[in-house]
Amino acid sequence: MNDVRTDGAAGPLEIRIDTKTYVSAEGKPVEVIRDLRLQLDAFSFGALIGPSGCGKTTILHIAAGLDPDFRGQRQIPGRGRLGIVFQEPRLLPWRTVADNIRLVLPAERSLEELHDLIETLGLGSHLSHYPGELSLGLARRVAIARAFAVRPDFLLLDEPFVSLDAAVAARLREELTTLTQRERVTTLLVTHDLNDAFQLADRLFFLSTRPAGVIAEIPLPPPRGARSKAEIDRIAEEVRSRVPGYFPDSASA
Amino acid sequence: MAKVLSLAALLGLWALIAWLVQSPLLPSPLSVGEAIVADTRTGELPFQMACTLARVAAAFAIAFTLGVAAGYAMGRSPTIDRYADPWLVVLLNLPALVIIIFAYIWIGLNETAAIIAVALNKFPNVIVVTREGARSLDPNLDEMARAFQFTWQSKLRNVVLPQLAPYLAAVSRSGLSIIWKIVLVVELLGRPNGVGFVLGSSFSLFDMTRILSYAISFVALMLAIETFLVQPLERRTNRWRRRAA
Numbered sequence: 001m002n003d004v005r006t007d008g009a010a011g012p013l014e015i016r017i018d019t020k021t022y023v024s025a026e027g028k029p030v031e032v033i034r035d036l037r038l039q040l041d042a043f044s045f046g047a048l049i050g051p052s053g054c055g056k057t058t059i060l061h062i063a064a065g066l067d068p069d070f071r072g073q074r075q076i077p078g079r080g081r082l083g084i085v086f087q088e089p090r091l092l093p094w095r096t097v098a099d100n101i102r103l104v105l106p107a108e109r110s111l112e113e114l115h116d117l118i119e120t121l122g123l124g125s126h127l128s129h130y131p132g133e134l135s136l137g138l139a140r141r142v143a144i145a146r147a148f149a150v151r152p153d154f155l156l157l158d159e160p161f162v163s164l165d166a167a168v169a170a171r172l173r174e175e176l177t178t179l180t181q182r183e184r185v186t187t188l189l190v191t192h193d194l195n196d197a198f199q200l201a202d203r204l205f206f207l208s209t210r211p212a213g214v215i216a217e218i219p220l221p222p223p224r225g226a227r228s229k230a231e232i233d234r235i236a237e238e239v240r241s242r243v244p245g246y247f248p249d250s251a252s253a
Numbered sequence: 254m255a256k257v258l259s260l261a262a263l264l265g266l267w268a269l270i271a272w273l274v275q276s277p278l279l280p281s282p283l284s285v286g287e288a289i290v291a292d293t294r295t296g297e298l299p300f301q302m303a304c305t306l307a308r309v310a311a312a313f314a315i316a317f318t319l320g321v322a323a324g325y326a327m328g329r330s331p332t333i334d335r336y337a338d339p340w341l342v343v344l345l346n347l348p349a350l351v352i353i354i355f356a357y358i359w360i361g362l363n364e365t366a367a368i369i370a371v372a373l374n375k376f377p378n379v380i381v382v383t384r385e386g387a388r389s390l391d392p393n394l395d396e397m398a399r400a401f402q403f404t405w406q407s408k409l410r411n412v413v414l415p416q417l418a419p420y421l422a423a424v425s426r427s428g429l430s431i432i433w434k435i436v437l438v439v440e441l442l443g444r445p446n447g448v449g450f451v452l453g454s455s456f457s458l459f460d461m462t463r464i465l466s467y468a469i470s471f472v473a474l475m476l477a478i479e480t481f482l483v484q485p486l487e488r489r490t491n492r493w494r495r496r497a498a
Contacts, residue, residue: 064400065400066396066399066400082400082401082402084397084400084401086393086396086397088393090393090394090396090397092394092411092412092415093493094415094490094493094494095411095493103401103403103407103411104401104403130493132493132494146401150401
């Protein structure tokens with residue numbers, strides 16, 4: 001790759017949320033997050049794991065800077081350029097795949113430079129298609145390509161494998177591993193799926209139910225992405241003993 | 254094909270009735286056609302049509318630009334909407350004729366008054382439709398654009414306008430047809446030229462041949478604009494939709 005990063009960009013990603021409340025439909029304040037701290041070293045891959053509805057997406061929004069309405073602090077690495085993959089691909093349906101990616105490119109970058117990225121994600125033959133012509137798996141890939149195209153200093157992924165069939169999800173996991181290692185980007189993955197986290201991450205953050213906070217932080221041994229069945233089982237065992245509330249059924253799948 | 258047949262049948266019916274009644278109050282299609290050709294040769298018909306068309310274009314441009322801006326603001330901001338909505342309701346329910354009379358009395362019997370009167374008649378309708386479009390903008394795409402730090406120009410062009418396009422297309426179509434009808438009234442009441450003026454003076458002379466020849470010519474012109482300008486534009490903006498289907 002022709003990506004060169006200055007050392008200045010190699011800061012950690014730190015999110016501290018003292019409290020986050022929102023006003024419910026009945027007009028009552030509801031506290032969704034309390035005393036949450038996340039710290040990710042530069043170029044590491046963290047996974048945020050929690051039961052559905054616990055506020056994972058809210059945390060991701062705060063990390064992305066899309067929700068300034070919270071008490072706490074957010075420190076982002078480097079120039080703070082964000083790449084994000086939302087749960088729904090959120091592509092512009094009236095722009096082709098190529099244009100969807102081109103629209104987010106920094107001024108100094110052209111689509112031709114993204115050849116490797118586009119090939120890794122298998123999008124080469126789909127550049128002239130509109131998002132409506134793509135399967136969900138392909139649309140997710142476009143969203144991932146778009147997130148990497150900005151040359152992010154940090155990358156946020158919101159359940160990028162949800163509602164994909166197992167084979168497609170497995171391939172996408174591999175591609176993501178390749179990309180995050182090659183492009184050297186600090187990544188935070190939000191997921192409810194332990195299997196995804198065990199495969200991809202080098203640090204796991206387990207969230208409590210509402211108001212959400214981190215109840216366990218577990219570093220995982222390298223190398224990530226290429227972990228064997230035995231290693232995954234060892235990780236699952238540790239998780240089972242450290243966070244008894246989480247039964248990693250899906251990890252054995 | 255069905256369209257051509259249907260129009261031909263209408264023409265045939267007209268010719269038949271005109272032949273049966275044999276009255277100057279219903280001239281035959283042929284004599285109306287001859288009048289159109291004659292007035293086109295003298296340059297009278299093209300001149301009057303151009304006057305009207307210029308007014309239509311100016312009023313449309315003003316109503317569309319201001320209406321889209323106001324409608325967007327009201328659709329995006331509940332506060333603006335709360336304050337501006339009563340005005341909008343008043344304007345929506347003010348009869349076209351009242352607005353025209355006000356404009357002529359307050360501004361004077363001039364071109365400015367004529368165009369403002371027409372634009373003001375169309376303006377609230379543009380607001381209502383655009384506001385609906387602005388309310389239905391996808392918040393997810395808005396968030397995406399913020400996360401990827403789109404410039405406001407890029408967001409407008411790539412995120413907002415494509416979502417508003419169907420609403421703007423609807424408003425242009427209904428807008429053109431309403432505006433040209435009101436322009437004729439404005440011309441009838443206070444302009445020394447234009448199709449509306451000609452219709453007025455022919456009315457006082459009971460000159461049905463002239464009335465029909467001008468009315469038909471202008472309807473044909475508006476149909477041509479719709480077919481060769483509005484529709485192709487709409488097809489172009491909807492290209493992605495058809496491909497995806």
